Amino acid sequence: MPDLIDTLRGIVGAAHVADTEADMAACLSDWRGRYRGNALAVVRPGATSEVAAVVAACAAARVPMVPQGGNTGLCGGATPLVDGRAVVVSLARMKRIRAIDTDNDTLTVEAGCTLAEVQAVADAAGRLFPLALASEGSCMIGGNLSTNAGGVQVLRYGNARDLVLGLEVVLADGRVWSGLRGLRKDNTGYDLKHLFIGAEGTLGIITAAVLKLFPAIRxxxxxxxxxxxxxxxxxxxxxxxxxxxxxxxxxxxxxxxxxxxxxxxxxxxxxxxxxxxxxxxxxxxxxxxxxxxxxxxxxxxxxxxxxxxxxxxxxxxxxxxxxxxxxxxxxxxxEAQRIEGVSIKHDVSVPVSRIPEFLERAGAALCERWPDVRIVAFGHIGDGNLHYNLSRPLAADNAQFIAETARVNRIVHDLVHSLGGSISAEHGIGQLKRAELLRYKSSVELEMMRSVRHALDPLGLMNPGKVLP
Missing domain, CATH: 3.30.70.2190 (Alpha-Beta Plaits)
Structure with a gap:
């Protein structure tokens, strides 16, 4: 669509629109290399007003959009589909620190700031922003919030959802919702920010956030x-x-x-x-x-x-x-797992008290079916979240085992569900687990989710093919 691409260039500048395969390549595949898609263009707006104009232009042309931060996700949620119909909206240029209020212990930042940059700003002010991930040098705060990131400090401070007081969001039609309020008490109806946290860009594009700060750790x-x-x-x-x-x-x-x-x-x-x-x-x-x-x-x-x-x-x-x-x-x-080779990965949670039961029963069921399975289990046991990844001991033997992914998932996810757990603790749904939701979410839950999606994005243009089956 040359007319749309020309419009996008007029909004953000020609230097910030890429439409050749070579220039878009870094934005078309996920970190693990599991998903690869295509796109009409990659556009990099530098301000909320530009994001709003880009979204409005795409909506008018009925062109889907894929919001993207640091592209460090693990479920293909920020990767465009293979049909090549979408525009990737990268937030990488939106890196402003808008405000820091140490009396209120809040920090207002734009979505393209890396997690490490946010941590550093808080530290320089004698405060702590406690979200901590291995990818913190490259993941961006907008993506962290869109996936409700967890990490190693959830035990004490909670998930990303618990660290946010307010959001600024560009809606699917280009309107801007400014909810950048640094209030810890605001009982005036629906808490709209929580619709967008964890929605993986399917309801709108997070452009800025008011984050909670804590006393510095000494x-x-x-x-x-x-x-x-x-x-x-x-x-x-x-x-x-x-x-x-x-x-x-x-x-x-x-x-x-x-x-x-x-x-x-x-x-x-x-x-x-x-x-x-x-x-x-x-x-x-x-x-x-x-x-x-x-x-x-x-x-x-x-x-x-x-x-x-x-x-x-x-x-x-x-x-x-x-x-x-x-x-x-x-x-x-x-990183060590990526170097070792492909495996069948699970990001699951169960009540902390049932982690031993999960590990024992899952291991027994998998070993009975695949006696030489290698179980790589680790994670945030303090909050019930395990990364439970399976492969053959020799990479050369893995192709046949990976073909059994659906059967493996059924054993693991059915057990997680029976223990009152979740098939996605912190990585999200993306493309990877969409079909699984049909089995583990009730019809009422799915209907509620679809109703919210339709209300905020009736044309289905925000990150299509992700989250909802």
Whole structure:
């Protein structure tokens, strides 16, 4: 559509519209390389007014739009479909810090700011923005909110949804909803911002947000602790919270096969313990007080856990570099898996108390059907979210196993559902899990979701082919 592309160039400038395959390539595939699409153009507006004009022009031409941030998603939610009918709307140029209010503990930023940039601005003001992801150097805050990102600090601070007070959104017809209010109490009807958080760009395009800030963290204590099994890990979490309260800011579980991938593929990675325990947990305590005796408190809690048989060995970081090395083992898990090769991935959640049951029953069912399956399990056990990824031990044998994805998913997702869990804890639905919603969402839920979608985007132009089946 040359007329539309000319219109887009007139709105944002010719330098910010790409319409050749070479210039668009980076925006046409997802981070994992699982999805690849096509597009009429990639347009990079630099202000909310330009986003609104781009959306209005596309809506008038009945052309679909795919909002895109840092393109670090894991479910194909920011990748255009293969039909090539859509315009990709990249928010990468929208990087302004609009306001910081330390008395109100809020930070107002545009959607194209990377998570690391947001963290740095908060830190410079003596505050903390606690959302923390391995991709924080490249993921953008608009995408984080559109997918309701989780990360390693959910245990203490909640998901992205819990860290937002207000939004600015361009609606599907080009109108702008300005909801940038820094209020913690606003009981005036529907809380509209929550429609757009987690909607993966299917209801509108988030252009700015008012984020909650917290007191800066001035002391940390980090430990890598061997546990005999997941049940012991869950009980260890309870022990820690009883001893340390809200100072427990992260509690991550790592199965041995997951750690082995990091040791194999990530340069400089070292096993923290001499033995090779089947499971380990990464624990972090944090406090706003600079003189908090966290290391001693963590050491005492781990000692109690060892006496109770909940832990068998531990390393407590004695320096910042040691703590960073321990966190590096956790943060490089996704990259190590990508280097190892394709696998069948699951991002699931169940009540924390049922994690041991899920791991035992899922492992038994999968091994019965595929005796040589390799189970790479790790994740945010403190909030019930596991990354449960399956492959064959040898990459060369994987093609046949990957063809069994539907059968594997049925075993894993049916069990998750029966335990009162979710088939997508923090990665979203995107293209990957659309069909699965038909099995696990009730007809009433699906009808409500479709009604909301139709009310806000009656032409179905916002990120089509994503989320709703």
């Amino acid at each position: 002391s940390h204590a980090t430990a890598w602790v061997a546990v005999p099994d997941p049940q012991a890990a869950v009980r260890l979490l309870g022990c820690l919270r009883a001893e340390c309260g809200e100072r427990v800011s992260a509690f991550e579980i790592v199965g041995r096969p997951a750690l082995e991938l990091v040791l194999r593929h990530i340069p400089g990675a070292r096993d923290p313990l001499e033995d090779a325990p089947p499971w380990a947990v990464l624990i972090e305590l944090s406090d706003a007080a600079s003189d908090a005796a966290l290391s001693g408190q963590l050491e005492q809690a781990v000692a109690i856990a060892c006496e109770q048989g909940l832990a068998t060995d531990a390393v407590i970081a004695a320096s910042l570099s040691q703590a960073q090395a321990l966190w590096g083992l956790r943060e490089h898990l996704s």
